[in-house]
Amino acid sequence: MLEWLVQAESALANSSDRLNAINIFPVPDGDTGTNLYTTVAAARSGLNVDDPAVRTVGDALAHAGRAALDQARGNSGTLMAVALTGLSEPMRESPRLTAPLLAQGLDRARTAAWSALSDPQEGTLLSVLTRCADEAREFLDSLDDQSSDHLNSRRVLAQCCEHLVVTARTAVVATENELAALTQAKVVDAGAIGLLLVLDALRSAVTGRPCEEGLLEGLHGTDIQAPHLHSHLPDHEGHEVMCSMVLSPLDAATLRFGLDEIGDSVIMSPISTDADTEGRVRWRIHAHVPNVETALELVRRAGQPENLDVTDLSAGGHPHATTHSHRDS
Incomplete structure (x- = not known):
C-alpha cells in the first residue's frame, strides 16, 4: 500500500x-x-x-x-x-x-x-x-x-x-x-x-x-505544447468551501440540503464511521457557492468547522487564493 x-x-x-x-x-x-x-x-x-x-x-x-x-x-x-x-x-x-x-x-x-x-x-x-x-x-x-x-x-x-x-x-x-x-x-x-x-x-x-x-x-x-485552456475561459464567480466537521446524521443531512440549495459541486462524505457517544461522526465537506458568507453561516450553524479553507474560484487560474480571514483551526 x-x-x-x-x-x-x-x-x-x-x-x-x-x-x-x-x-x-x-x-x-x-x-x-x-x-x-x-x-x-x-x-x-x-x-x-x-x-x-x-x-x-x-x-x-x-x-x-x-x-x-x-x-x-x-x-x-x-x-x-x-x-x-x-x-x-x-x-x-x-x-x-x-x-x-x-x-x-x-x-x-x-x-x-x-x-x-x-x-x-x-x-x-x-x-x-x-x-x-x-x-x-x-x-x-x-x-x-x-x-x-x-x-x-x-x-x-x-x-x-x-x-x-x-x-x-x-x-x-x-x-x-x-x-x-x-x-x-x-x-x-x-x-x-x-x-x-x-x-x-x-x-x-x-x-x-x-x-x-x-x-x-x-x-x-x-x-x-497544448494550451492552458482555463486561461482563455471566463472567470467563474464564486468560492470553493472545504472543511471537516463532526456531525450527527440529521445535521449532516440538513447541511447537505442547505448547501445544495445555495451552491453546486457539493460533496459530503464521512471520514470515519466510528461514532461518538452522541452518534456523531467526522465528515469532509466541499462545495462551490456564489456567496461565501451564506455558506459559512450554514456550516457554522451545523457545528464547528476544522481545516476550513475558502478559495476564490475567479482567481484567474491561480489555485487556492485562500481568503485567510475565513481559515479556522
Whole structure:
C-alpha cells in the first residue's frame, strides 16, 4: 500500500501541470492536478507502517484514506480521497491485497464516490471508477472455474491490475464525448486522468515494473505544447468551501440540503464511521457557492468547522487564493 501511494504521488507530481492546464470542469480554475497531488501526498504521509494499529492492508488504506479526506483539496481531490476510503472497506481483515478484494473494494469505492456528490456527472473521474469496478468484476467472473488459491494469487492480482489500466485509459478517452464542456474544448477530463495515473501506480506496485511512460500519449489536451485552456475561459464567480466537521446524521443531512440549495459541486462524505457517544461522526465537506458568507453561516450553524479553507474560484487560474480571514483551526 505504501509503495502504491509513493508511486501515485510521484506520478501526479510529474503530471500536475498538464492536468491543471486542461482543468475546465466543474470550473476552469486550473488546479485539478495540484489538488490530486496534494490529496494523494496526504494519503501517503498519513500511512505509518510502524503504527501497531495498522495490521492489515485494509487498515493501511483506511488510515491513508482518512488522512487524505481530512486534507482533501478540490472536487477531484475530495472524490479521490472518498474512493480510497471506500476501497479499504472489504480489506479490513486481510493481510494482503488480492484480486477479489480489489474488485470488492472498487465496487465500494464507486458507491461511496457517486453517493458523496450531490450531482454526479458522467465524463469525470466517476465514469472511470465505474468502468474499472465493472471490469474487475467481469475479469473475476471469467475465472470462476479456478480455485480460490489461484484467484488469490499475486499473478491474478497483477493480471487484474493490467486489465484495469487498459480499461481506465479507454474510459478516459471516452470522457471527451460524455461531457459537453470537454467535447467543446476537445480535451479529456483532468480528474479522470488522475485516477488513471493512480491505477497505473497500483499496477506498478503489484508487478514491480515501472509506471508506463507513454500512458498519457495521445490523450487530447495532454501534449506538452497544448494550451492552458482555463486561461482563455471566463472567470467563474464564486468560492470553493472545504472543511471537516463532526456531525450527527440529521445535521449532516440538513447541511447537505442547505448547501445544495445555495451552491453546486457539493460533496459530503464521512471520514470515519466510528461514532461518538452522541452518534456523531467526522465528515469532509466541499462545495462551490456564489456567496461565501451564506455558506459559512450554514456550516457554522451545523457545528464547528476544522481545516476550513475558502478559495476564490475567479482567481484567474491561480489555485487556492485562500481568503485567510475565513481559515479556522
